[in-house]
Amino acid sequence: xxxxxxxxxxxxxxxxxxxxxxxxxxxxxxxxxxxxxxxxxxxxxxxxxxxxxxxxxxxxxxxxxxxxxxxxxxxxxxxxxxxxxxxxxxxxxxxxxxxxxxxxxxxxxxxxxxxxxxxxxxxxxxxxxxxxxxxxxxxxxxxxxxxxxxxxxxxxxxxxxxxxxxxxxxxxxxxxxxxxxxxxxxxxxxxxxxxxxxxxxxxxxxxxxxxxxxxxxxxxxxxxxxxxxxxxxxxxxxxxxxxxxxxxxxxxxxxxxxxxxxxxxxxxxxxxxxxxxxxxxxxxxxxxxxxxxxxxxxxxxxxxxxxxxxxxxxxxxxxxxxxxx
Numbered sequence: 001x002x003x004x005x006x007x008x009x010x011x012x013x014x015x016x017x018x019x020x021x022x023x024x025x026x027x028x029x030x031x032x033x034x035x036x037x038x039x040x041x042x043x044x045x046x047x048x049x050x051x052x053x054x055x056x057x058x059x060x061x062x063x064x065x066x067x068x069x070x071x072x073x074x075x076x077x078x079x080x081x082x083x084x085x086x087x088x089x090x091x092x093x094x095x096x097x098x099x100x101x102x103x104x105x106x107x108x109x110x111x112x113x114x115x116x117x118x119x120x121x122x123x124x125x126x127x128x129x130x131x132x133x134x135x136x137x138x139x140x141x142x143x144x145x146x147x148x149x150x151x152x153x154x155x156x157x158x159x160x161x162x163x164x165x166x167x168x169x170x171x172x173x174x175x176x177x178x179x180x181x182x183x184x185x186x187x188x189x190x191x192x193x194x195x196x197x198x199x200x201x202x203x204x205x206x207x208x209x210x211x212x213x214x215x216x217x218x219x220x221x222x223x224x225x226x227x228x229x230x231x232x233x234x235x236x237x238x239x240x241x242x243x244x245x246x247x248x249x250x251x252x253x254x255x256x257x258x259x260x261x262x263x264x265x266x267x268x269x270x271x272x273x274x275x276x277x278x279x280x281x282x283x284x285x286x287x288x289x290x291x292x293x294x295x296x297x298x299x300x301x302x303x304x305x306x307x308x309x310x311x312x313x314x315x316x317x318x319x320x321x322x323x324x325x
Contacts (some may be wrong), residue, residue, distance in 0.1 A: 001093045003110060005120025021123075025130040035087035037151045037321055038131055042091040042124070044158020044205060045107050045237060046099065046302070049092045055157070055309060056090045062314035066271060073274045074318055076325035084321055086153075089131070091124060095159065099301050104237070108205065108246075111159040115166040124163055125171030128152075132195045151197045151324050153317070157308060158237070158252065161204035161229075165215040168196065168223075198225035198320040202308040203293070205238050205250055208257030211284065219260035219283060225324055228285045228316070230268060231255040232293035236303030252305065255286040268292055271311040275319040287316070 002008055007016045007024070016024050031038055039060065043052035067077065067084055077083040093114065097103035114120040135150040156164040204210075211218060211227075218227060231252055233239070238250030256263060261283035268289040269275055279285070293307040 001091070001114070001120060001123060003094050003114065003118075005093070005114035005118035005123060007119075007123050021126060022130070025127065026134075029089060029127070029130065031131060031135050031150060032087055035085055035150055037084060037086045037153060038135055039086045039088045039153050039155060040091065040124075040128065040131070040164075041088060042154075042156045042160030042163050043093075043095065044156070044160045044203070045095050045104070045305070046097070047092075047095050047157075052090050052092045056088050056155075058309045059155075059314060059317070060086055060088055062309065062311055063318055066311055066314045067318055070272065070315075073272075073315070074322040076322045077318065084318065089127070091127070091160070091163070093120065093160075093163070104242070107159060111162050111205075115163055120163050121166035121170040124167035128154075128167060128171050128196070151321060152195065153321065153324075154196055154199045155202070155317070156200070156204070157202040158205045158305065161201040161251075162206055162210075162214075164199065164201070165206075165210075165218060168199070169215050169217050196223050196225075197324040199223060199227045200317060200320060201227065201229040201251075202313065203232065203235050203238060203252030203305055204229050205242065205252060207246055207248055208251055208254060210251065211256060211259045216260050225320055226280055226282050226285045228280065228287060228320065229256050230287045230289040230293065230308065230313075230316075232288070232290045232304050232307070234290060234294045234296070234304035234307075236296070236301055237305035239303070240301070255288065256284055259284040268312055268316065271315040275316070275323075277323055280320065280323055 002015065008014065009016050010028065041056040043055060071078050095107055097106045131152060135152065154164050229251055231254055233253065235252045238252030242250035242253065263284045263286065264282035265286045266279050268287045292310055292312045293304045295307045296303045
């Protein structure tokens with residue numbers, strides 16, 4: 001996307017005309033029949049387009065290794081011969097700046113402008129609507145997670161979490177009456193009452209009250225699974241920098257503070273321990289990752305803000321996919 005949030009043609013670098021969006025999605029983003037799960041990944045601060053692609057690939061590679069090494073932790077996935085074959089869409093946007101208070105504020109303001117005043121929420125929302133329409137229905141499959149059904153998982157990091165929340169909120173607005181959205185205003189289909197199966201927010205760069213002030217309608221959004229947000233006291237980007245930019249720590253440092261629906265607090269588990277369903281089965285879940293998200297490059301003022309590409313994160317993603325079934 002460009003700095004207004006509009007979609008750019010991958011081949012020409014030019015904006016895609018609005019009337020071409022459906023055909024563009026169909027040409028470049030047709031979910032393959034072999035995929036059991038569709039993953040939409042939106043990166044965060046200080047991430048180049050190539051780094052975003054590598055980050056998503058790294059997370060899914062870790063998930064593949066984790067499933068191979070510990071398949072017994074995922075009871076539903078273990079019942080399928082094609083347990084978890086994800087197909088990933090990476091949403092990339094201009095997020096680079098100096099690692100300074102001014103640089104942080106610049107990207108914060110850009111993310112806000114792209115999402116609320118620009119086009120990012122509409123573009124990602126329409127993308128989600130397209131993917132939702134094109135994927136086979138998991139509820140209609142005789143055996144869940146086979147080639148007749150695909151699950152949709154949303155993953156954000158840092159400021160990318162804001163884009164996802166704004167997009168889902170926009171796409172779920174029944175007043176839009178837009179065929180390109182998720183269609184949440186339509187009557188529920190038996191066996192398929194929801195459209196997105198999980199939302200995983202790594203180190204979200206937003207105020208702790210964001211879900212009551214910026215994204216209040218997510219409380220009633222028909223997400224099949226929870227909104228899970230990680231936080232770590234070692235995240236200086238949403239601690240030190242966020243505190244100076246917004247006069248309060250961010251979700252990525254201290255967790256969701258208040259929410260318009262039940263909020264559950266727990267800890268990120270090691271990759272060898274299964275997540276009980278009751279840990280994740282809540283509308284909003286805070287997971288304290290301070291024991292694992294601890295690394296940052298030497299002298300990196302962002303601290304552990306980008307230390308989410310770990311086996312424990314892959315384990316969390318697989319657990320959400322497992323419980324989605």
